[in-house]
Amino acid sequence: MSMEMPALIPLTKSFRNKQGWTTLRQASILAESPELAELVPVVAREIEILLEGSPEPAADVRAIVHLRLDTALNREQYRITIERNVEVSGGSYSAVAAATTVLLQLMSDTGELPYCHIEDEPDLPYRGLLLDVARQRHSPDMIRQMIDLCRLYRLSHLHLHLTDNESFTFPLAAYPHIPTPNRHYSRQELTELVEYAHKRGIQLVPEIDLPGHSRRLNEAEPGIFTSGFGEAHGNVICLGSPDVFEAVATILDEVCEVFRYSEYVHIGGDETNMSFYDNCPVCRKGMERFSPSNAESLLRDYVIRAAEVVKRNGKKAIVWEGFSDDAGIEIPSDITVVAWESYYNTPDQLDAAGFTLINASWKPLYATPTKHWPPEEIYAWNSRRWGNYWEKSKAYLNPIQLDESFRPLGMQFCSWENEEKHQIDLLHLRVPAMAERAWNERHQVDWPIFAQMLEQLDRKTIKLLEKGNKLPGS
Numbered sequence: 001m002s003m004e005m006p007a008l009i010p011l012t013k014s015f016r017n018k019q020g021w022t023t024l025r026q027a028s029i030l031a032e033s034p035e036l037a038e039l040v041p042v043v044a045r046e047i048e049i050l051l052e053g054s055p056e057p058a059a060d061v062r063a064i065v066h067l068r069l070d071t072a073l074n075r076e077q078y079r080i081t082i083e084r085n086v087e088v089s090g091g092s093y094s095a096v097a098a099a100t101t102v103l104l105q106l107m108s109d110t111g112e113l114p115y116c117h118i119e120d121e122p123d124l125p126y127r128g129l130l131l132d133v134a135r136q137r138h139s140p141d142m143i144r145q146m147i148d149l150c151r152l153y154r155l156s157h158l159h160l161h162l163t164d165n166e167s168f169t170f171p172l173a174a175y176p177h178i179p180t181p182n183r184h185y186s187r188q189e190l191t192e193l194v195e196y197a198h199k200r201g202i203q204l205v206p207e208i209d210l211p212g213h214s215r216r217l218n219e220a221e222p223g224i225f226t227s228g229f230g231e232a233h234g235n236v237i238c239l240g241s242p243d244v245f246e247a248v249a250t251i252l253d254e255v256c257e258v259f260r261y262s263e264y265v266h267i268g269g270d271e272t273n274m275s276f277y278d279n280c281p282v283c284r285k286g287m288e289r290f291s292p293s294n295a296e297s298l299l300r301d302y303v304i305r306a307a308e309v310v311k312r313n314g315k316k317a318i319v320w321e322g323f324s325d326d327a328g329i330e331i332p333s334d335i336t337v338v339a340w341e342s343y344y345n346t347p348d349q350l351d352a353a354g355f356t357l358i359n360a361s362w363k364p365l366y367a368t369p370t371k372h373w374p375p376e377e378i379y380a381w382n383s384r385r386w387g388n389y390w391e392k393s394k395a396y397l398n399p400i401q402l403d404e405s406f407r408p409l410g411m412q413f414c415s416w417e418n419e420e421k422h423q424i425d426l427l428h429l430r431v432p433a434m435a436e437r438a439w440n441e442r443h444q445v446d447w448p449i450f451a452q453m454l455e456q457l458d459r460k461t462i463k464l465l466e467k468g469n470k471l472p473g474s
Contacts, residue, residue, distance in 0.1 A: 010439030025111035097201025126410025134164035209268035228282030240286030256313035270320035
C-alpha cells in the first residue's frame, strides 16, 4: 500500500504525507497530560509485541512520542504529527487512545513511521461490539482479546450480554445464590476487565436482560420473581409484584457500581412472552394502574422504572427494540433504543417518536453459529439501513433505508450464541468492516482496496490478540 493511501482502518479523514521517517523501536512515550499516564505502558507493550523478532532498522533513529489532551478539540477528535518525534493530541482519553492505534497501523514491520500529519474524528460516537457471555462461557482472557479487537479498530464500546435463560453471570452480593455456579464471573474479574478496557479507551456496556430471558433468575429465586405464575414460570419475571422491582433495582445498582466507567447500562426489554402476564393474577392486578390495562403497558412501565434506576446511578439506559405501540404509557425518549429486528417497531417509527437509535440490523450485523454475512456485505451497509432474513420482519424483503437527515448514535455488531473458540475467526474481518462504516459514513475507497488494507492489517491484529492480553498487571 502506498504512503499516499496507507493501510488504515478506519481510514482517517485527513492524511498529509511528508518526506522522511522516524522509528518507534525503543521510542520514549511521554504522557504530557497526567490523565494519560495509564495509556503509556499499553502502547509501549503493543509496539514491543509487533516488533518481536523483527530486524533492527538501518539507522538508529528513536522517536519521542508525546501524548497530550487538547480541550480545543472535539471529544473524539485527534491530531497526529510525525516528524523526528511524534505529537499526538486528542479531545479526550479515548481520542488519544484511538490515535495511538493509528501509529500501530502505520508502523512498518521494523518500526519505521512515515513523516505525516493526520486529523481525524468519527462520524458516529457509538461503535460497538456485543458478546453473548451468558449463553456461552467466555473467559476473562477472551473478553480482554475482544477489548483489544475493539481498540485496534477504534470501536468505542463492548457490550456484555451478562444474563439469559442459560446463565446469570453477574456476581450479586445481595443475592449470592442467583449467579450460575461455575459460570458467573467474580467481582474481581469484572473489576479487572473494567480497568483493562478503561486503560485502552473502551467503555463496557453491561446488560441485565429482563423481564424476558430470565429462566435462570426464576429458577434461582422463584419466590421473588415468579410469585404469580405458579409452576409454569418460564422465562419472564412477574411484573405485578412490588418485591420484583425492588430486587431488580438492587441488581441494577450493583451493576452500576461495578461498571463504574460505563456511560451506558443495557436493561434488556426484548422477546418478552406477554401471555404469562395475561394469565398471571398478580400481573393482571398490576395492569389495572394503566389505560389500556394490558401486558404491553406493564412492559413499558418496567422499562421506564429500570431506566430510572440506571439514571439515578448517573448513567444512561439502553433498551432493545422490544416494545410495541399497544400501550398508553410513553417511554421517555432519552432511553436509547437498539433497533435490530424491525418487528416490534421499525426504525422510522422509533425515530419519529424521538428515540436515539443504535443500528444493530440483524442482517448483516449479527453473527450466530448458523447465520453470518461476509465482510464485503457489511462494508456495503450503512448506518441508516436495516435488513433481516426472517420473514416476519418488516425489513425482510425490502430493507428499510432512512434518508440522510436521520442520524443514529451509532452501529453495533452482535455475536450471539457463539463459543469463545470461534469468536476471533468470526469477528477479526467483520468487525473492521463495520468499524469503517461507523467511522466514515461515506465510502472513501472501494471494497477491493479496503480488502487489501484489511489483509495487511489483519496480520498485526492477530499477533496482538494472541499475545497482548495475558500480561500480568495489564
